[in-house]
Amino acid sequence: MNNMISLIFITIGILFNLLGCIGIIRLPDTYNRLQAATKCVTLGCCSILFGVFFHFGISNAGIKALIAIPILFLGSTVAAHALIRGTYHFGIKLGEKSVKDDYKDAVQ
Amino acid sequence: MRYITVFILSLIFWLLLTFKLTVPNIIVGAVASLICSLIFTRFFISNVYKLLQPHRYFWFIIYLVVFIWECIKANLDVAYRVLHPAMPIRPGIVKVKTTLKSDLAKTLLANSITMTPGTITVDIIDDYLYIHWIYVRSEDPEVYTGLITGAFEKYIKRIIE
Numbered sequence: 001m002n003n004m005i006s007l008i009f010i011t012i013g014i015l016f017n018l019l020g021c022i023g024i025i026r027l028p029d030t031y032n033r034l035q036a037a038t039k040c041v042t043l044g045c046c047s048i049l050f051g052v053f054f055h056f057g058i059s060n061a062g063i064k065a066l067i068a069i070p071i072l073f074l075g076s077t078v079a080a081h082a083l084i085r086g087t088y089h090f091g092i093k094l095g096e097k098s099v100k101d102d103y104k105d106a107v108q
Numbered sequence: 109m110r111y112i113t114v115f116i117l118s119l120i121f122w123l124l125l126t127f128k129l130t131v132p133n134i135i136v137g138a139v140a141s142l143i144c145s146l147i148f149t150r151f152f153i154s155n156v157y158k159l160l161q162p163h164r165y166f167w168f169i170i171y172l173v174v175f176i177w178e179c180i181k182a183n184l185d186v187a188y189r190v191l192h193p194a195m196p197i198r199p200g201i202v203k204v205k206t207t208l209k210s211d212l213a214k215t216l217l218a219n220s221i222t223m224t225p226g227t228i229t230v231d232i233i234d235d236y237l238y239i240h241w242i243y244v245r246s247e248d249p250e251v252y253t254g255l256i257t258g259a260f261e262k263y264i265k266r267i268i269e
Contacts, residue, residue, distance in 0.1 A: 016183060023190035032199055035226055035242050036186055042223070043183045060127045067124055077222040084230050084240060100200030100247075103230055103238045 002054050009051030016044035029095030030087050038080040045072055113156045114145040153212055164267050171263040178224045178259060186226055189242065200244045201230060204237045204253050208261065213268040220260045227256055 023036025049065045049072070056062035094101055122137035123129070158164065189197055208214050218229040218237060226242030239256060246252050 016187070019183075019187040019190060023186065026190055026195065027197070029199075031228075031240050032197060032242060034228060035240075036190060038222060038228065039179075039182050039186045039226075040190075043179060063124055063127055067121075073223070074219065077219040080222055081218065081229050084228050088230060094201070095199060097197060098199045098201075099244050100202055102203035103201040106203075106231070106233055106236075106238060 002057065006051040006054035009047050009054060013044045013047030013049075013051060016040045016047065020044060028097065030092055031084060031094060034080055034084050034087075038076055042072065042076045110152055110154075110156050111145050111149050113159065114149045114152050115141050118144045158268075167263055167266040171260070171267060174259060174263065175220060175223070178220075182224050182226065186242065189226070196243070198243050199241065201238055201240050202244065202252055202256075203249070204239055204256055205235055206237055206257060206261065207235075208264060208269070210268060213264050216264050216268065217257065217260060220264070221256060224256070224259070 017040065020036050020040030023040060024033050027033050027036055046069050049068050052065040053062045056065070088103065088107070118141040119137055122141060123134070126133055126137070153159075189195060206214065206217060208217055214232055214237075218232060221237070221239060222228050228240045230238040230240050232238075237257075241252075241256075244252070245255060
């Protein structure tokens with residue numbers, strides 16, 4: 001039973017990771033690519049780690065997988081923020097489809 | 109008191125990470141936690157007695173449920189936009205005002221926003237959050253402020269402030 005649940009979680013995780021990768025290729029500019037990179041990939045990895053936890057149960061490896069989830073959440077959000085802010089300050093323009101840019105006034 | 113709290117929390121973290129209750133392991137963990145608490149206590153919350161109030165944990169669990177639900181919605185939303193042949197995106201950076209005051213609360217709000225449907229926090233300047241949005245649903249500041257921060261702000265206020 002536990003094996004079944006862990007397999008389901010790991011499959012969902014790999015599916016979301018795949019969607020994130022497709023997003024990184026298809027979306028037009030850096031800012032939108034970061035959206036795909038943070039959201040899909042984070043939930044994908046968390047799902048895989050959750051599957052690992054179900055597979056090993058409460059043991060050495062299982063607890064480590066469970067601890068890795070909040071660390072991954074905080075780490076990836078902060079990394080996304082740092083990357084997107086760095087990109088803007090480096091001078092890369094928003095994509096052609098963009099409709100609004102309130103940050104321009106704040107930077108100057 | 110703050111130093112002791114950080115020391116205990118990092119020691120618990122070390123024991124969970126190594127998952128071994130032997131004397132040498134605890135001694136090494138204690139030394140490492142001592143160094144950590146000496147360096148990093150200045151970043152910790154100023155009033156540690158807030159950690160002992162149970163109603164904050166209650167709101168934290170409710171916040172966690174809301175957050176996971178929003179996170180799953182965000183993933184499906186971005187996945188839909190990625191897979192759709194016409195790619196229905198309308199990106200832009202919007203400016204949102206927050207009523208939260210403390211630094212930790214603002215950080216938590218910014219982290220939650222980064223995980224919700226198509227939004228990433230670009231910067232925080234004073235009380236304003238600058239947010240990159242993959243699909244700008246509305247041009248009206250009040251409407252999009254409610255859409256972005258509405259789900260989390262009231263819970264975070266109860267957890268931290």
